[in-house]
Amino acid sequence: MEELKAAGLSDNEIKIYLALLDYGPSLAGVISRKTGMHRRTVYDTTEMLIKKGLVGYILKNNRRLFQASNPERILDALKEKENLILPLIVGLKERYSKTKEKEETNFYKGKEGLKTVFEDQLNSKEVLILGASAKAYDVLQFYFHWYDKKRKEKKIKARIIAEDRKIKRIPLSEIRYLPEKYASPVAVNIYGEKTAIILWAKEPIAIVIKQKEISEGYRNYFELLWKMAKS
Numbered sequence: 001m002e003e004l005k006a007a008g009l010s011d012n013e014i015k016i017y018l019a020l021l022d023y024g025p026s027l028a029g030v031i032s033r034k035t036g037m038h039r040r041t042v043y044d045t046t047e048m049l050i051k052k053g054l055v056g057y058i059l060k061n062n063r064r065l066f067q068a069s070n071p072e073r074i075l076d077a078l079k080e081k082e083n084l085i086l087p088l089i090v091g092l093k094e095r096y097s098k099t100k101e102k103e104e105t106n107f108y109k110g111k112e113g114l115k116t117v118f119e120d121q122l123n124s125k126e127v128l129i130l131g132a133s134a135k136a137y138d139v140l141q142f143y144f145h146w147y148d149k150k151r152k153e154k155k156i157k158a159r160i161i162a163e164d165r166k167i168k169r170i171p172l173s174e175i176r177y178l179p180e181k182y183a184s185p186v187a188v189n190i191y192g193e194k195t196a197i198i199l200w201a202k203e204p205i206a207i208v209i210k211q212k213e214i215s216e217g218y219r220n221y222f223e224l225l226w227k228m229a230k231s
Helices: 002-006 011-023 028-035 038-051 071-098 108-122 135-139 143-153 213-228
Strands: 055-060 063-068 104-109 126-132 157-162 174-177 184-192 194-199 203-210
Touching: 002 011, 011 028, 011 038, 011 063, 028 038, 028 063, 038 055, 063 157, 104 108, 108 143, 108 184, 108 194, 108 203, 126 213, 157 213, 184 213, 194 213
Parallel strands: 126 157, 157 174
Antiparallel strands: 055 063, 104 203, 126 184, 184 194, 194 203
């Protein structure tokens, strides 16, 4: 059972635990016959289950009679693990948050990767798009309907500089245009302290740089072109 594997049990542990649930208290020899496992493996595995609190035993005529514990013990074991690992997670998160404030450069490939980039933009106040391409709608068909709806719900404005006049009527956006001779499949999205450089291709890629100085540089470049672009 995949669920028991996810709870941390091995294949052998699952076989023996389920056998004991089905057949009740059993000797190692009986477990061996029911599961098809070697007797030595049965002993080794039951020892592991005993340590996990999922199996107990009584001595009967100097022989161990193994019995499955209540399945709720699995939940208890998971809670114990959670309590043990929680302080570790807190420490790791502190280290992660310190690192997260530093410069970051992440690479994304494929359609799902690009969706991650655009969903990250939904945490900003404004998105500036330099070199918006109609190819974006071919690569991520139907996705931008959802994205623009979410952006509108969060009242995130967008200013867009495009070379293709097919791009128009985007919610909560102002669009200006540059001559089509400057058209390119590469777009730059600037939001917060991040700059996303996107290649709109059949297999799209994006590079996202988190660096205040870089985003400010691109933002200044955008503002210069914004004044030059036509409505």
